[in-house]
Amino acid sequence: MMGIKWNELLITGDPLILGSQIAILLTMIGIVGGITYLKKWRWLWSEWLTTVDHKRIGIMYIIAAVLMFFRGGIDGLMMKAQTARPEMEFLNAQHYNEVFTTHGVIMILFMAMPLLIGIMNVIIPLQIGARDVAFPQLNALSFWLFFSGAMLFNISFVIGGSPDAGWTSYFPLAGKEFSPSIANNYYAIALQIAGIGTLISGINFVVTILKMRTKGMTLMKMPMFTWTSFIASVIIVAAFPILTVALALMTTDRLYGTHFFTVSGGGMDMLWANLFWLWGHPEVYILILPAFGIYSEIFATFSRKSLFGYKSMIFSIVAIAILSMVVWVHHFYTMGSGPAVNSIFSITTMAIAVPTGIKIFNWLFTMRKGRIKMTTPMLWALAFIPCFIIGGVTGVMLGMGAADFQYHNTLFLVAHFHYTIIPGVVFAVFAALYYWWPKMFGFMLNEKIGKWHFWLFVIGFNVTFMPMFFLGLDGAVRRSYTYSVESGFAPLFLLSAIGSAVLALGFAAFCYNIYWSARYADRNISSDPWDARTLEWSTASPVQFYNFAKQPEVTTLDPFWHMKKKNEGLTLKDSEIEEIHMPSNSGLPIFMGAVFSVAGFFLVFEWHIAAVVAAVGIIAGLIIRSFDYDEGYHVKKDEIKKIESTWRNVEGEVHNDVS
Amino acid sequence: MKKFLLSLTALLPLLVLSGCNMVVFEPQGPVARSITDLINWSLIWMLLVVVVVFGLFGYIVWKYRERPENMEYEPPEEHGSTLLEIIWTGIPILIVIALTIPTVTTLYALEEVPKGYEEKEPITIHVTSADWKWIFSYPEEGIETVNYVNIPEDTPVLFKMTSASTMQSFWVPALGGQKYTMPKMETELYLVADNPGSYEGQNTNFNGRGYADMKFEVLAQTHEEFDQWVDDVKEKAPKLTEKEYEDLLKPTHLGRMTFSNTHLSWVNHADPDSKAYTNPELYRGHGYQGKIFEEEDNYKSEEINENDKHGHDENIENKENHGGGHDGH
Amino acid sequence: MSANVDTTLPLEYQTEQNRLNILGFWIFLGAEIILFATLFGVYGVLYERYAGGPTHKDIFVIKDVMIQTLLLLTSSFTMGLAIFEMRLHNLKRLITWLIITLVLGAGFLFMEINEFIHYVHEGATMQTSAFLSSLFVLLGTHGAHVTLGIGWAIMVIIQLAKRGLTPVTARKTFIIGLYWHFLDVVWIFIFTFVYLKGLVG
Amino acid sequence: MEKIMKGFPLSHVIGFVFSLILTFGAAGIALKTDLSFKVIMWIIGSLAIMQAGIQLFMFMHLREGEDGKTNVLNILYGVFMAVVIVAGSIWVLSSGHAH
Ligand code: HEA
Numbered sequence A: 001m002m003g004i005k006w007n008e009l010l011i012t013g014d015p016l017i018l019g020s021q022i023a024i025l026l027t028m029i030g031i032v033g034g035i036t037y038l039k040k041w042r043w044l045w046s047e048w049l050t051t052v053d054h055k056r057i058g059i060m061y062i063i064a065a066v067l068m069f070f071r072g073g074i075d076g077l078m079m080k081a082q083t084a085r086p087e088m089e090f091l092n093a094q095h096y097n098e099v100f101t102t103h104g105v106i107m108i109l110f111m112a113m114p115l116l117i118g119i120m121n122v123i124i125p126l127q128i129g130a131r132d133v134a135f136p137q138l139n140a141l142s143f144w145l146f147f148s149g150a151m152l153f154n155i156s157f158v159i160g161g162s163p164d165a166g167w168t169s170y171f172p173l174a175g176k177e178f179s180p181s182i183a184n185n186y187y188a189i190a191l192q193i194a195g196i197g198t199l200i201s202g203i204n205f206v207v208t209i210l211k212m213r214t215k216g217m218t219l220m221k222m223p224m225f226t227w228t229s230f231i232a233s234v235i236i237v238a239a240f241p242i243l244t245v246a247l248a249l250m251t252t253d254r255l256y257g258t259h260f261f262t263v264s265g266g267g268m269d270m271l272w273a274n275l276f277w278l279w280g281h282p283e284v285y286i287l288i289l290p291a292f293g294i295y296s297e298i299f300a301t302f303s304r305k306s307l308f309g310y311k312s313m314i315f316s317i318v319a320i321a322i323l324s325m326v327v328w329v330h331h332f333y334t335m336g337s338g339p340a341v342n343s344i345f346s347i348t349t350m351a352i353a354v355p356t357g358i359k360i361f362n363w364l365f366t367m368r369k370g371r372i373k374m375t376t377p378m379l380w381a382l383a384f385i386p387c388f389i390i391g392g393v394t395g396v397m398l399g400m401g402a403a404d405f406q407y408h409n410t411l412f413l414v415a416h417f418h419y420t421i422i423p424g425v426v427f428a429v430f431a432a433l434y435y436w437w438p439k440m441f442g443f444m445l446n447e448k449i450g451k452w453h454f455w456l457f458v459i460g461f462n463v464t465f466m467p468m469f470f471l472g473l474d475g476a477v478r479r480s481y482t483y484s485v486e487s488g489f490a491p492l493f494l495l496s497a498i499g500s501a502v503l504a505l506g507f508a509a510f511c512y513n514i515y516w517s518a519r520y521a522d523r524n525i526s527s528d529p530w531d532a533r534t535l536e537w538s539t540a541s542p543v544q545f546y547n548f549a550k551q552p553e554v555t556t557l558d559p560f561w562h563m564k565k566k567n568e569g570l571t572l573k574d575s576e577i578e579e580i581h582m583p584s585n586s587g588l589p590i591f592m593g594a595v596f597s598v599a600g601f602f603l604v605f606e607w608h609i610a611a612v613v614a615a616v617g618i619i620a621g622l623i624i625r626s627f628d629y630d631e632g633y634h635v636k637k638d639e640i641k642k643i644e645s646t647w648r649n650v651e652g653e654v655h656n657d658v659s
Numbered sequence B: 001m002k003k004f005l006l007s008l009t010a011l012l013p014l015l016v017l018s019g020c021n022m023v024v025f026e027p028q029g030p031v032a033r034s035i036t037d038l039i040n041w042s043l044i045w046m047l048l049v050v051v052v053v054f055g056l057f058g059y060i061v062w063k064y065r066e067r068p069e070n071m072e073y074e075p076p077e078e079h080g081s082t083l084l085e086i087i088w089t090g091i092p093i094l095i096v097i098a099l100t101i102p103t104v105t106t107l108y109a110l111e112e113v114p115k116g117y118e119e120k121e122p123i124t125i126h127v128t129s130a131d132w133k134w135i136f137s138y139p140e141e142g143i144e145t146v147n148y149v150n151i152p153e154d155t156p157v158l159f160k161m162t163s164a165s166t167m168q169s170f171w172v173p174a175l176g177g178q179k180y181t182m183p184k185m186e187t188e189l190y191l192v193a194d195n196p197g198s199y200e201g202q203n204t205n206f207n208g209r210g211y212a213d214m215k216f217e218v219l220a221q222t223h224e225e226f227d228q229w230v231d232d233v234k235e236k237a238p239k240l241t242e243k244e245y246e247d248l249l250k251p252t253h254l255g256r257m258t259f260s261n262t263h264l265s266w267v268n269h270a271d272p273d274s275k276a277y278t279n280p281e282l283y284r285g286h287g288y289q290g291k292i293f294e295e296e297d298n299y300k301s302e303e304i305n306e307n308d309k310h311g312h313d314e315n316i317e318n319k320e321n322h323g324g325g326h327d328g329h
Numbered sequence C: 001m002s003a004n005v006d007t008t009l010p011l012e013y014q015t016e017q018n019r020l021n022i023l024g025f026w027i028f029l030g031a032e033i034i035l036f037a038t039l040f041g042v043y044g045v046l047y048e049r050y051a052g053g054p055t056h057k058d059i060f061v062i063k064d065v066m067i068q069t070l071l072l073l074t075s076s077f078t079m080g081l082a083i084f085e086m087r088l089h090n091l092k093r094l095i096t097w098l099i100i101t102l103v104l105g106a107g108f109l110f111m112e113i114n115e116f117i118h119y120v121h122e123g124a125t126m127q128t129s130a131f132l133s134s135l136f137v138l139l140g141t142h143g144a145h146v147t148l149g150i151g152w153a154i155m156v157i158i159q160l161a162k163r164g165l166t167p168v169t170a171r172k173t174f175i176i177g178l179y180w181h182f183l184d185v186v187w188i189f190i191f192t193f194v195y196l197k198g199l200v201g
Numbered sequence D: 001m002e003k004i005m006k007g008f009p010l011s012h013v014i015g016f017v018f019s020l021i022l023t024f025g026a027a028g029i030a031l032k033t034d035l036s037f038k039v040i041m042w043i044i045g046s047l048a049i050m051q052a053g054i055q056l057f058m059f060m061h062l063r064e065g066e067d068g069k070t071n072v073l074n075i076l077y078g079v080f081m082a083v084v085i086v087a088g089s090i091w092v093l094s095s096g097h098a099h
């Protein structure tokens, strides 16, 4: 039927993959069975799957991204196991190639970015005192597109084969001539779907932050996390269309035989590298900027001081955003574009050290004269500084074009970017989860387990990646599944592998913490357990669905801090309560996500007619949306009164879980 | 916290000290040496940055940490300081300038014959990378080698590089930095070896299943030895035929080979109008196979087409497959 | 969110949600600029890589291009008139101008499809060379946008006919207007940097 | 907001006439003169930018509404990125390589 080669469809013959196939099947049966048994389908559908509430969407992003962290983390551990000893035979070359490719893609696009977008979703409307984002339904669509892209990418290793040309998927290697299996179609199409979702998110946040701020919150009174997320969203809007085009051209090259990047027909392989990094470099700053914002909030809160140099912080993120657009060539100095090109891009690249340095020094001076409270979120923020500096200065070393000829594509580079991404983004996400957890769920994560998590992870991280700098300088290249005994790399590789085991223990501690706290943590906590400074802490934990009964009015930076000091604006009079208009739930976003993944799946397998048929569903969705005049609903005063009084008049003392 | 800081600061000098036995810090020629000098220069500045920031960090965190004694202390309202902002914008700018100048001069210098060697007659060697092997052609001498290259010591060698397949990167860390090889275009790289010796070279740009073993040896010889070797090869080595050459380009690992002519006489892959020698059929392997497009300007002899139809698997030495789906065509 | 209605403004700006949507659409157009810029960049890099196939001069027909340009320019003008009438609350004329715009747009599309057929007859397909790949994809992306615009405008016309001029329908009409003008802007650059450049150089 | 409009869409008509002139002008210069390629490209390129400006300001009312400034910044940023992408890519990919 339709020339489908059924015998090739499933990947067979490999015990690891067979194991995962069985595990996936069992998990799915388990989930479906469990939900049916508990009669939770209706609840799941109406409370979560069709929700347009930014907080719930944010939480769904976070859950999906943490699952992806597992997947990517296990890929990382597999690589570390394979290279622990010289000439190991745990993974063969093909398998190793698939593992680092999926590791890179999943970690960057399906873990780091969605985690940050999830946190942005939960926090930003709260920080700016808004009731939701500008386009709640589009927000849900963004999530479902991301989710559908992620799922499509993840099934690749059991159905059809995983992409294996690196997360950069350079041509000609990634073209049909050298990768005839459909595996790399997954890369092109799954990323495309998720990328469209991200672009929509970016637009949504730009408009939300520009237009939905509460009364009195001028741009220069916005919390730093909102600022950095705003700039990151601007970069998303500027960079993601480039990825869209690059992936579309990759798709036509692979599926329809065009000649953008091929060896024959006049195609140019360098063009792919150029387009990929035109997006790819801004992408790493899309990751780091919101993370910088998270740290800014945490440093200020736990030093009990406002952020030092607020204006210069904003100047520096704007400078980073502009510079991030003009450095992409530093990823291919070795492509022979000549000394003039390399010189210019060396200069722009190194220039990024200046605004980043400004931020580092401002954070240090935020803590100076403060009273530094060593909570778990703060520990992550503290560890970030030294670790990230190592990543940053090695980045500057890579930025020196001539020197990069010796570092490029070695483990020195791999060490650099794990030293920027993990302290920069992963630590920040952990910090944010510990910090905002009570806001999201109404209980705190355990501080003691949190410290275990922290120390294991940070030590494991340094032991894993520090040796890679030295290996790289000794000539060990990246993406090589093995090395010889004579190379002398063995001891450092082993050390690094041991480090990754510690790292995994740290992550396990985190998972255990979630489990423990969900079961045993105190539910009777204050809505402001950290004595924090910004508006999200002025409302209930977990936040009621309309966020604020009365939208707060702002006169200064750190508004909530000053309200608390002056003891004003915290109470709510009955006369201030008004009906609140809220958007209705919608099943359309999840429907669109589903159609996109089905159409995408057919396209991956090059079953064009089926794909076109499925795409009709997309058009149907758009038409339904166009004729949708649902105006939302109003929350009645009585209901608001009831909700507000339950959290405002808690009986007895509330417990702050801070040691 | 302290423990962690200590372990970090202990690791850093190690980065510099243990430099003595890492290939990048043991340059064996002027090109590599100029890069090592640049790296060392950058390390000094980076160390300075690291020491200053770590010091400041340790001091502040230690001094202002919360203790049972200072729970009463309420930190002051403080918004910033223009003077401080200027200082920590200005100094990094100066550091960046200090790094930029030698970077730019080195970038330009690397494109030329190394300083002090302008007088010496350079020799030209064409490098063609294929999956997963290196082919070296000596047009002046009329010889060709696979997976090893002999060069005279103390002589600038101009490598003219291209690829017959994917994008690869030519790197001999002891002698100099790397550069990509790409189909239908040419990149150039000068290298010089100070002394006779054997240096390892390899591909650093990932190009598929055989990537890890895509290595070659650079053997620097005295002038006499080199001339002797060239003569020997001319005399004793077989001639490479077009047919053998096509076989050679298939995705395989090969040992060393030596020929007394060069493939440049029938194809130079750097030429933008040259035929493409790609064999998509031979890359079929893992997973579900998609459609392949026949290209008009792709060169394939009859014979190769014949081969493809039945079990091409013999052609691929060291073919590693984990699992199914390679019977589908 | 709240129905913070300001009746001194034109209909499409009256509600807060409308203002959000219009700003959001402008930001989206910013992203579209970058999308098309990338395609232009690709074309600029590949445009002399004929791989032995046909060149610009072999396939471009200036007369057809001029007609296409005129159709699209005029449609952008009539779209402007439609919005002008909308602000005067002339529903009938608004719909009339919208329909004229769409007819012109359809004419443009018809010409473009003919053009593609002509190219293929000349042996110039998407698979022939890098130049043609980039040409087809650039023109095709623009054409696909026009197609989408026509479909979308039809939806809006139906809603206008059913519901008359309300803040919601006015906003939808206004946004499709922006979109249409934007497509004209893109075409101007295609006209200049693809067709004229190809015929000169 | 724009001045309350009377019955005649003056700015649209002017814009349309201008865009016709610019289009035919560009075609004329490109096809009917024998200036050098570079000069022609500079001239018709500038004409295209002028015409884009006409669309943006006269038809799309870029500066209208409470977000007029934002819109202008947004478009300027888009144009900056467009220049970086187009000029940057061409420069990077055509320099250096000895073909
Ligand atoms: C979050 C992610 C992130 C971040 C923040 C950075 C930050 C930086 N990166 Fe990194 N980078 C990556 C992620 C990231 N990078 C990834 C994923 C890759 C590889 C992709 C791949 O190939 O697969 C990569 C690759 C990469 C390369 C390519 C190397 C190669 O392929 O050969 C280069 C080269 O210039 C580079 C440079 C830099 C620089 C200069 C910074 C700067 O922003 C760092 C600035 C920070 C500091 C410098 C520290 C603080 C400053 C001070 C204390 C002030 C004083 C300091 C000085 C004056 C020096 N990076």
Ligand code: HEA
Pocket (backbone or CB within 6 Å): A069, A070, A072, A073, A074, A076, A077, A079, A080, A100, A101, A103, A104, A105, A107, A108, A111, A112, A165, A166, A167, A168, A414, A418, A421, A422, A425, A426, A464, A477, A478, A479, A480, A481, A500, A503, A504, A505, A507, A508, A511, A512
């Ligand atoms: C956000 C980005 C990100 C993150 C967080 C990581 C995290 C990690 N990465 Fe990274 N990595 C990349 C992005 C990232 N990586 C990219 C872009 C590449 C380039 C890909 C390419 O070349 O194409 C790369 C490449 C890369 C390589 C190089 C492969 C090569 O070139 O040969 C290696 C090798 O060691 C590696 C290892 C790791 C490890 C050990 C972690 C660890 O930090 C992971 C830690 C997480 C876990 C360990 C979670 C799992 C935990 C458990 C399973 C515990 C058990 C739990 C219970 C029982 C409850 N990565």
Ligand code: CUA
Pocket (backbone or CB within 6 Å): A270, A335, A336, B182, B185, B186, D097
């Ligand atoms: Cu690569 Cu020219």
Ligand SMILES: [Cu+2]
Pocket (backbone or CB within 6 Å): A280, A281, A284, A327, A328, A330, A331
């Ligand atoms: Cu970068």
